[in-house]
Amino acid sequence: MGKHLTRVRSLFGGDTRGMLDGGRHALLHTRTLEFDELRPYVPGDDVRDIDWKASARSGDVLIKRFVSEKHHKVLLVADTGRDMTALTPSGEAKCDVAGLIAGAIGLITLGRSDEIGMVFGDSRGSVNIRLRRGETHVESMLHRYHDAGSERAASDITCQLHYVATHYRHPLLIVVVSDEPDVDERLADVVSRLSGRHDLLWAMVADRAPTEVGRHGGYDVGTGRPVLATAAADPRVIAAYERAEHRRRQRLAEMLTEHAIPHVRVASSTELRSRVGELTRVRSRAG
Structure with a gap:
């Protein structure tokens, strides 16, 4: 097993029985x-x-x-833009946690003999890795995902979702791995289009709170601007931020729930097993 899958297995474990069962589309019965x-x-x-x-x-x-x-065709859709270089609440890079989530899904498909592919990218466009089976394929896919971080543009997961909506017509199980995107008309439209044809799961990597980043003189990875700075110590600023974040996450959860898309929020690599397990159990109950 290659280095990426070995690391995933050390954190996730090797028992993947029962995961990714269920769902609307039985693509191949054996x-x-x-x-x-x-x-x-x-x-x-x-x-x-x-x-x-x-x-x-x-x-x-x-x-x-x-x-x-049941065997399925699984497509990972991942953000490799600048937003994924930010930190999670645990202090890990979001892209590292996202890579572990993608690897865990890949590990599950190995036990089920599912085909798996990947679409990743940023606002400039998308890279498409065709669906195949096997450990070598999954390891190569993870290697290409991690290598994509050498030159990053702005994050735009809607761009990758539009690519999938345009180029993938047959029913798939789509697993989106991204940060927690803002809900706008573009995102709502493409999610509606995809959920009508495919099964979707969404794993979102949590951001470290800007109030915490600001205390340490941090900056926004998307814009390069300082984050809050001395305002991060003001209780009124913290309260206003928490209210705004609650409303933003609520809008996102409502949109995903409206389209019956199971979703989880992952704050660290230590949550890998529990959160991915939760995501796949929700799907199994829906099948």
């Missing part, structure tokens, strides 16, 4: 080797599934029934 039950033979059944010993005991021809398994 059966596992796990025995489920016996049932009477009906014309059209595969004769290789007849349990001859059980049939002899019962006097009827019985078929072995196996557990059914």
Whole structure:
């Protein structure tokens, strides 16, 4: 296993059973080797599934029934713009936490033999990695994601979502990995278009509070301007910021809920297992 998947596995664990089950689109049905039950033979059944010993005991021809398994085509959609160089509440770079989330999804697909691809980029455009299976493919995909950070433009996850809406017509499971975007008409429109055709999950990497950044003389990674500075110590400023953030997050949650899109907020790498697990469990219950 390559360095990116090895790191993900050390934080996420290797048990991915039951994750990403459910959902509207069963893109490929196969059966596992796990025995489920016996049932009477009906014309059209595969004769290789007849349990001859059980049939002899019962006097009827019985078929072995196996557990059914769904395979999906999974597309990661990720932001690699400047906003992802900011810090999370834990002090980690947001792009590092986002890479771990993408890796965890990749690790889950390996256990399910799902196909997975990736679209990532910033306001300049998108890079498309075609859907394939296998550990080598997932490791290569993560390597390209991390390498994309050498030259960053402004973040604009709507740009990547528009690319997917234009170029991917067949039903997919889309997992968006971004920061917490502001809701505007462009974002609302493309989310509406995508949710009508695909299954969507959204993992958002949390920002370190500007009030905390300001105390340390920090700056906005998107604009390069200082953040709050001495105003970060003013209780009125902190209260106003918290009210504005609450309203912004509420608008985002309402938009995602309106389109039945499960979503989680990830504040650090230590939350990787719990948050991604929560996201996939919500999807399984919806299936």
